[in-house]
Amino acid sequence: MKKKVGVIGAGNFGTAISMLLSKNTEVYLYSRQLEVVDNINRSHRHLSNELAENIIGIGDIEKVCTECDILFIAVPSKEFLNLLNTCNTFLTPRHIVIHCIKGFEIRKGPAHLYEISRFENLPIRTMSEVLQRETNVVRIGCLSGPNLSSEILQGLPAATVIASSYDEVIKVGKELLNQPNFKVYGSHHLKGTEIAGALKNIIAIASGLVNGQKLGKNLEAIILTKGIREVLVIGKSLDILPNAFLGLAGIGDLIATATSKQSRNYYFGFQIGESKNIDQVISQNEDLIEGVTTTEIIYNYCIKLGLDCPIVQMVYDVVFNKIEVEKAVSNIYESNADDDVDFML
Numbered sequence: 001m002k003k004k005v006g007v008i009g010a011g012n013f014g015t016a017i018s019m020l021l022s023k024n025t026e027v028y029l030y031s032r033q034l035e036v037v038d039n040i041n042r043s044h045r046h047l048s049n050e051l052a053e054n055i056i057g058i059g060d061i062e063k064v065c066t067e068c069d070i071l072f073i074a075v076p077s078k079e080f081l082n083l084l085n086t087c088n089t090f091l092t093p094r095h096i097v098i099h100c101i102k103g104f105e106i107r108k109g110p111a112h113l114y115e116i117s118r119f120e121n122l123p124i125r126t127m128s129e130v131l132q133r134e135t136n137v138v139r140i141g142c143l144s145g146p147n148l149s150s151e152i153l154q155g156l157p158a159a160t161v162i163a164s165s166y167d168e169v170i171k172v173g174k175e176l177l178n179q180p181n182f183k184v185y186g187s188h189h190l191k192g193t194e195i196a197g198a199l200k201n202i203i204a205i206a207s208g209l210v211n212g213q214k215l216g217k218n219l220e221a222i223i224l225t226k227g228i229r230e231v232l233v234i235g236k237s238l239d240i241l242p243n244a245f246l247g248l249a250g251i252g253d254l255i256a257t258a259t260s261k262q263s264r265n266y267y268f269g270f271q272i273g274e275s276k277n278i279d280q281v282i283s284q285n286e287d288l289i290e291g292v293t294t295t296e297i298i299y300n301y302c303i304k305l306g307l308d309c310p311i312v313q314m315v316y317d318v319v320f321n322k323i324e325v326e327k328a329v330s331n332i333y334e335s336n337a338d339d340d341v342d343f344m345l
Contacts, residue, residue: 004028005176006068008061008083010036012149013100014074015047019153021072022052023179029055030064049153065090070098070172072143077103077290080127084134091135096169098141098162099127102197103290104297126194141169142190144197144249146256148263152182159183161249163193185248192235192244199234200254201291202298203227205269205315207258212273213325223311224258226332230309234298237305265291272318273325282319292319310335 003025007018010031018029029046031037040046040057058064065071065087075083080101084091091097105125125133128140141164152158162173162184170186177184187193206227210219231245231254244250257263261270268289271281282292299316302309310332317323317331 003070004056004068006030006064006071007074008064008071008087009074009100010040010046010057011074012047012153013147014072015049015051016147016149016152017072017074017100017143017177018055019049019051020177020179020182022055024176026054027056028058028064028068030058030061032059032061034059061087062090065095069094070096070176072098072100074100076288077101077105077127078293080130081105081134084130088135091137093136093138095137096139096141096172097131097135097137098143098164098169098173099131100143101127102144102194102201103127103294104198105130126191126198128190128194139166139169140164140190141166141173142194142197143173144193144253145185146248146252148256148260150262155181157181159185159248159252161185161187161193161247163187163190163249165190187244187247187249189240189244189249191238192240193249195235195238195240196231196245196250197253198290198294199231199298200227200250200257201265201289202295202312202315203231203254204258204263204265205289205291205295205319206311208266208269208271209273209315209318209325210329211266212270212275213329214274215326215329219329220259222332224254226335227258227311228254230307230311233307233309234302237307265289268292269315278318278322291315295319308335 005021005025006028007014008030010029018027021027037057037059044051131137131140141162143160143162145160147160162170164170174184206223207220232242235245258266261267268285272278275281295315299312302312314328317328318325
């Protein structure tokens with residue numbers, strides 16, 4: 001690639017993506033914190049990682065958008081709309097934008113109540129829908145999969161999925177990111193991939209909760225398996241075919257995120273599970289954890305539609321109702337789902 005590629009967001013995942021891209025092209029790594037930019041350019045280090053010299057720190061969002069036709073966005077979902085409001089005048093149909101965000105846009109109604117009918121009428125949107133609404137960008141993609149940033153930063157083997165309605169977006173993503181230790185697969189299930197990436201964070205918190213309580217591998221297996229069931233139940237209610245959730249961006253991402261302390265959502269649940277001061281753990285972390293907001297949204301969605309999702313209920317009960325983990329876990333066995341694979345029928 002002759003032109004620079006822009007990465008917006010200099011957190012762990014944005015840094016990991018920048019390091020992968022730097023194997024094939026020059027990279028602008030954007031941060032709004034000028035001290036971060038200065039440190040990247042002066043020492044070629046960031047977040048304790050040594051960076052390639054062709055990764056250039058930059059604090060000018062207009063320059064990133066103007067000089068880069070291809071952008072990867074890796075910011076928390078709660079910051080996404082503000083980011084687009086800052087740079088939407090610089091984004092045009094010539095751009096390809098691939099986001100790496102596993103969450104939803106939230107717009108709460110009066111008194112912070114969710115007015116819910118079907119998903120398309122919710123006061124939330126997937127990130128690709130927000131991009132379409134707020135900018136002139138047409139060629140949009142999502143990057144998702146079992147991508148623990150700490151492992152990528154160590155150069156350990158990994159793979160990802162780039163989902164898009166446009167073959168060109170998938171092709172460009174593969175050209176930029178494919179390398180011996182990092183394989184890129186393509187998918188046309190854009191919305192399904194985004195939803196899978198968001199929902200698996202709820203299951204990761206649940207898995208962390210039971211492991212923090214030392215309740216055993218049997219229960220962990222139940223959480224993961226029944227969690228997949230709930231993803232498929234919710235997906236079916238949104239008219240999304242099951243195969244959107246059964247690949248690397250679905251089951252693959254779930255396994256990595258729901259079993260490793262390197263996963264922020266899993267570790268959040270784990271800390272609650274083993275802590276005597278649940279309120280403190282929540283207050284110190286909830287703004288950083290995508291799965292907390294996703295749990296609130298999806299819990300209300302399931303209640304409105306009458307979906308039987310006891311894992312969602314369990315996480316909501318612990319995080320929002322402050323119910324003890326063991327009590328919340330017991331509710332799983334009160335589920336109305338008696339058949340093991342009823343969701344596939």
